[in-house]
Amino acid sequence: MAALLYKQIFQAFLVTLTLTSSINPAWAARVVIGARNVEFIRVSCQATTYPNLCYTSLxxxxSDIRADSQLLAHTALTLTLQTAESTSAVMVKMGKSQGLSHREVGAMRxxxxxxxxxxxxIRKSLVEMKQLKGSDFDLKVNDIQTWVSAALTDEDTCTEGFAVNGNVKAAVREAIVNVAHMTSNALALINAFAALHN
Structure with a gap:
């Protein structure tokens, strides 16, 4: 139902834009292309586990992604890397907080x-994404999928050493959940891109 509503709104927008395009055809063309690119991202994000996060982040x-599945997956990985790096920095700061128990310090480490x-x-995956050409395409995509899956497992494992109902675990989980969701979405977009080449 929501997809139908989005499609109708998008079509109404295009009709309105077409009617006003005689004012400035170049501007109208850029707006139409931009709207198509945004719609491509919205539709692509529906294949992810967290489509709202996917859409808002991408x-x-x-304009950089256009309607290119490889660029979409690459951008999702780039944003995931940035999120993972900033989350790691937050965890390092949390680990230096006063009042942590011996167990919490070890779990934080x-x-x-x-x-x-x-x-x-994720960095290795990004390097490999830039080299996705040639006869070893499937092997490279498989490597990327394996690395991103491993990154997701690492993120999920992050909270395991903390006490079950502790405040520190809750704070860590809150910080980790966003990067784990970003990683999950990036993996889904990589899988969708890979499926186009099978």
Whole structure:
């Protein structure tokens, strides 16, 4: 139902734009292309586990992504890397907080290590995304999928060492959840891109 409503609104927008395009055809063409790019992102994000987060994080990059599935996946990975790096920095600061128990300090240290691994795996994926050409396309995509899956596992593992109902675990979980959702969405977009080439 929501998809139908979006489509109708988009079509009404295009009709209105067509009627006003005689005022400035070049401007109207740019707006139509921009609207198509944003719509491409919205539709693509429907295949992810967290479509609202996907759309809000990627829609401002529509002019760079255009309607290119590879650029969409690459941009999603880039934003995920930035989020993972900033989350890792937050975890390092939290680990230096006063009042942590011995167990919480150890769990925080483990969490920071898991996030470092996640950042490394996402970086490797980004490097490989830039080299997706040639006869070894499937092998490279498989490597990317494996690394991003491992990054997601690392992020999910981050909260395991904390006490079940502790305040520190809740704070860590809150910080980790966004990067885990971003990683999950990036993986879904990579999988969708890979499926186009099978």
């Amino acid at each position: 829609s401002s990059h529509a 483990d969490c920071v290590e898991e996030l470092r691994d996640s950042v490394s795996e």
